[in-house]
Amino acid sequence: MTPTLRGRARSKTSKTSPTSPTSSASPKAVARRVAGHVARGLAMIWVVATISFVIIREIPGDPVKGQYESLIQKGMSPEQAERATAVLYGFLPTGSLWEQYTGYINSLLHLDLGRSLSTPGVEVTTLIGSAARWTVLPVLAGTLLSFLLGVIMGVYAAIKRSGRLGDVLALSGSLLHGVPVYVIGLLLTAIFATLWPIMPSGGPVDVEHVPGLNPGYLGSLAHHAVLPVVTYTLASYGGWILAMKSNVVAVLGDDFILAAELRGLKRGIVFRYIARNAILPLFTVLALSIGMLFGGSIFIEQIFNYPGLGLLLVGSISSRDYALMGGTFLVITIGIVVANIVADLLYTAIDPRVRSGGAA
């Protein structure tokens, strides 16, 4: 046993055999990662587009062909009917499946989703664009608000878990998590729009205001948004607080928290250690739920009469507006795919353990 010799040998190995090439990913690696994600995302979107094409084309009764034939019956020439149907669906009603498919993909690449049937003549992209306005802002506000609230309250619920405050907070989480969103929405309308009418009962904005950046219009927008946002916040708050509470409790039991205390770290620093480790898994969920918001919230839009994406989708289904349906599906898909990419990149940025090149 020659300690000096062994010591030298060890120090040599620890220099020449790095456990990981780099502790922080290089810009090149990040670029490669992003490129990979984008490629996979595009592939996913293409698959969904193809599936929705096949469904619309092959659905019983063949709506495309039906449209084409009904136009001929109305006295159009076959050429005219063909053109009109192509405008409607973005691809030719006749021809082989392959010709139709390439035509469809081609118009997709030009961001042409076809025209709506239920609102004749209006492009699907226009409809989706205007509906998205009424969905994205309230749902985004609700998601972020409930996340913030749930995370903060979750930390308190975990720290005070053996006290009354912790019980109350955990109970509020379970209760709100269990109550369906439409019950919360109806209750809030009943209370604040009917019994004690301080809030508008529906619609995204009062019609008497001129749209634009004037205080009256913006104020009315905000006023109308309060109940939907609060409903959405309350509906998703329960999930956040419960998840955050259990995460914090788990982290509190981790050895490194005790170690930090035994090293005499300041309370604030220990608290940051706890919070950052506990919030980590929730960021993925947050990114995904932001992606989901393009699906809209059908119940909330229905209750508060918001002409958002959720209502658009339901409307397109009930009126058999296939072009609009396909377009809405596509937008939801893109939202989720993008959110997945963002979630993954976000996680890479905030958790060193999943960075590429890190040896576990």
Next chain:
Amino acid sequence: MTANPTAPAVRVRGLTVVYKTPVGELPAVSNVDLTLAPGTITGVVGESGSGKSTLALCLLNAVQSPGRIAAGSVEIDGLGDVVELGGEELRRARGRHVGYVFQAAQNSLNPLKTIGKQLLDLGRSHGVEDLRALVRDAKDLLARMGMDGARVLDSYQHELSGGMRQRVGIMLALVLNAKVVVLDEPTTALDMITQATILRIVREVHDERGLTTLVITHDVGAVAEVADNLAVMYGGRVVEHGPVMEVLGSPRHPYTRGLIRAIPRLSGDISLARALPGRPPTLGTLPAAGCVFRERCDRRMDVCDTVEPVPLTRDGRTVACHAVDAAADVDANAAPGVAAGAADRTPTTARRKEYA
């Protein structure tokens, strides 16, 4: 034994730690006296549940809920009674006066921050003005332990091996110049070569920096290699304490002897190793009166059922056992009848003072 003038002494007196359970408060550490001489390494061995980790946490007054220190004191030179400390005073003492090194298998580092950032957190928490100097000290310490300091400080916990983590733990415990260091199972879950390296580092750093060190372990071999003194714990009591070679060479307490007999030899017949019969007591099965070891003892006497043996010190060795007392008394032909019965408690206690 390398007595160092700068090293502080640690005196544990009458320490009792109780844990709150549904059936009331049960003692995990019972009336323990233990002196860590300045500049020495003291090993504490015992089975799981013997109270050795609880004892270690007491040096930082960090017994975790539902446990609490019910009685006793832990005096550290230059710091005072740790049991009396609280709040900010206690926080500042941790890390600055008393360093604590976790078991390597435990993740004692924040997985989301580099070692360097955690070092800076440590410095800021203790009001270190010159953070550059702190980083320099840390690098020196890491280099002293055979590591590339700059690279380690840039690493995350998951990028380090068990042995490297353990050395990082030692660095974090020492970088603020703590003179009392507690190592909780420093070699558990490490391979044999790394174990030997860590123990050598502990010994060398201990000598160089003039520390008073407490090593908690259940590995008697590790203790033999590194410690000056050895304390054997059983059922929350220190049953034997003395210079490590003497305790291991001629164990007096029946439990210590059983423990040593149970170690299988690397060469030779494995059946020579005899496991101790029975199981170690848990908080709930600990007898309320008498000797805690009597159920597993081969030298059990009547008195063991009723009277708890008091630690007696002779020739620099402390043992808490009626049978050992009786034998010693016969040998020395002293104080007849001491071991005879329960009524002789007073002379025993008096004698203890005499020897101490």
